[in-house]
Amino acid sequence: MAPYRGDRAVNAAELLIRRNRGIGDAGSLIRHNVKVLRGILLQDNRDFVKVWNKSSKSTMMYENGKIYFENYQNCYSCVHAEPQVLYKLPRRSKLEKFEDALLCQSPLDRTLASPSDQKPSLLALTADNWLYRLSAETGEELQRVYLSSKHKFRYLGWDVSQEMFYVKSVQNKATSLARQAGVTQETVMHLAIFNVFPLQIVGILEINKKVFGNGVTDVVLSQGVLVVSYTNKSVKLYSFEHIVQRYLKETLTLGKQSSLLGGKTVGDVPFGIPVNIQITDWPPVLFEVSCANNSVQMGGYPWHYIYTPPHKNHKGTHHICSLKDSTVASNGIQNMNCCSLESDGIFFHPDDSGRILHVGPATINVLKIISELNNGLSSEVVQDFSMKIHRHNNPTSQVTVTSSGRTVKKRFHQLDDDPDQETFRIVEYEDELDLLAVVVTNGEEGEGRAQIRLHDNQSGRLLRTVDLVEPWDETFRHELFFDKDTIVHIEQKNTSFCCHVYKLKVAGK
Numbered sequence: 001m002a003p004y005r006g007d008r009a010v011n012a013a014e015l016l017i018r019r020n021r022g023i024g025d026a027g028s029l030i031r032h033n034v035k036v037l038r039g040i041l042l043q044d045n046r047d048f049v050k051v052w053n054k055s056s057k058s059t060m061m062y063e064n065g066k067i068y069f070e071n072y073q074n075c076y077s078c079v080h081a082e083p084q085v086l087y088k089l090p091r092r093s094k095l096e097k098f099e100d101a102l103l104c105q106s107p108l109d110r111t112l113a114s115p116s117d118q119k120p121s122l123l124a125l126t127a128d129n130w131l132y133r134l135s136a137e138t139g140e141e142l143q144r145v146y147l148s149s150k151h152k153f154r155y156l157g158w159d160v161s162q163e164m165f166y167v168k169s170v171q172n173k174a175t176s177l178a179r180q181a182g183v184t185q186e187t188v189m190h191l192a193i194f195n196v197f198p199l200q201i202v203g204i205l206e207i208n209k210k211v212f213g214n215g216v217t218d219v220v221l222s223q224g225v226l227v228v229s230y231t232n233k234s235v236k237l238y239s240f241e242h243i244v245q246r247y248l249k250e251t252l253t254l255g256k257q258s259s260l261l262g263g264k265t266v267g268d269v270p271f272g273i274p275v276n277i278q279i280t281d282w283p284p285v286l287f288e289v290s291c292a293n294n295s296v297q298m299g300g301y302p303w304h305y306i307y308t309p310p311h312k313n314h315k316g317t318h319h320i321c322s323l324k325d326s327t328v329a330s331n332g333i334q335n336m337n338c339c340s341l342e343s344d345g346i347f348f349h350p351d352d353s354g355r356i357l358h359v360g361p362a363t364i365n366v367l368k369i370i371s372e373l374n375n376g377l378s379s380e381v382v383q384d385f386s387m388k389i390h391r392h393n394n395p396t397s398q399v400t401v402t403s404s405g406r407t408v409k410k411r412f413h414q415l416d417d418d419p420d421q422e423t424f425r426i427v428e429y430e431d432e433l434d435l436l437a438v439v440v441t442n443g444e445e446g447e448g449r450a451q452i453r454l455h456d457n458q459s460g461r462l463l464r465t466v467d468l469v470e471p472w473d474e475t476f477r478h479e480l481f482f483d484k485d486t487i488v489h490i491e492q493k494n495t496s497f498c499c500h501v502y503k504l505k506v507a508g509k
Contacts (some may be wrong), residue, residue: 003151024106029223030130037123038434038435046506048466048487048502049504050451050469051081051471054498055496056069056070056496056498057495058071059071060498062479064103064326064483065078066103067488067501072101073098074087074089077088079104081503082501087138096127096130098127100124100154101122101156101448102122103120104121104122104196106118106121107197116143117144118294119142120144121136123156123165123196125154125155125156129146129148129461131167131430133144145201145254145273146270146272146273147167147273151169153168153190154191159222163195166192168189171188171189186209188207188209190205190206190355191204191205191219192200201266202339203244203275204277205247205277209442211283212236213423215232216228216230221240225238225240225501226239226240232290233290234288234289235289235291235292236288237285239283239286242373243277247277247278247280248277249276249277250267250274252276255267258274258276260276261457268479271440283407289307292309292310292315293308300356301354302322302371305323307319308344308357310428316335316343317337318358319332320332322371322378330378330379332379334367336360336363338361339415340360340415341415344358345358347473349429351434354368354369355367355384356369359427362388362391362422363389364386364387365386366383366384369381375421384460385459387460389423399481422440422441423440423441432484433455435455437453437487439452449467449468449472450468451466451467452467470491470498473491476492476493479490485502486501486502488502
């Protein structure tokens, strides 16, 4: 059978025949399958129907077709017509509770040495410093590592591009008694860095004031770079590869002995993992910038960064600059000029196109960076497309009556994100279907309602809408996930949480 060419419609029956016969290009078949699913999803005779909801007193999380309840103790699968229990773990004591967790999907492009390493897994950090690797399908324990009896670890984070994750300790703060005695606390925190396929320790490093200076507020690892934030609103970037090459004292292997532990086993109780990356002098700073909220983002082609200068006159503006020489791109200062309780958001598009999403209460701009690598001219930010809410922003009259009976009219403008008018709230990208799911709320009729608008990611064209059944109260926290044929809405109401699940069905069934 000849390969598909151009934009001709894909027939589901033909795809089934090709799969039955076997084809050499599995990626091509997957792309055509996804194209068929997108076509089905956008048909007029299909609707997203609410099929399930569940409440809980503890935080809920959704990721990759799974909903986690009771602090990752209970897991429901969303691949069926309605969510079903995948597993329930035994109750854990307060000392053994999960502090944080990450879902880990094994790579498809290579075979790992152990079959258990190939399985999707949940990486869970406990309050007593154990790192567990659990099967994502059964909850079965696949591996566990004891981190330390000296440092209190609490947070997990991904460095996806490097196939690494890190475990971060709480910050060390000097006690009032130590401050009165003049004792300074040099150590700020510790980071344990792991390779994930298979699970193996890279090392533990100490973040201290002698090396990184005073005022360190946070440290993360991203794209092979150690990002350090400071109280003076500056952010400094260091090469993690350089730090390992220069300051690694000993290569560690889980389950093997280490000289840094006096011959004891790495990852066993009570010794844990030693600090084997010992930074003794100032590592070179790759990049430094002062920015509001210690927030800087990097991406684009060629590399650019987005930040807001920490000065009052720059509030509400977003500067898009070349990473090469820090020059601001032409049209690189973006400002929504909106008057709202929540500020507008800007970030590099998660589709890896190098574009930028700028989300305000009534406008969503998709921007792209135009740059000629060899002409020496500065790059330019241009609009790819825009999505807008059309409003009648007429001043509203407020009538009051004074004690003397005189009527006074005051004219005022509503906030741009006022719950009583249509407002953009959330933008979610579905990478396999190449769709943007935009949540629009409207409280004109007294009770807040939400609608999901599905837009083509390449043109911004509105393709279909989905009305959520449950009310949307903007005073509560909301999360929305769009995952192929499933929509998950998680809301927090005071101290309780509620999860609503919608599935794609034939209209009227």
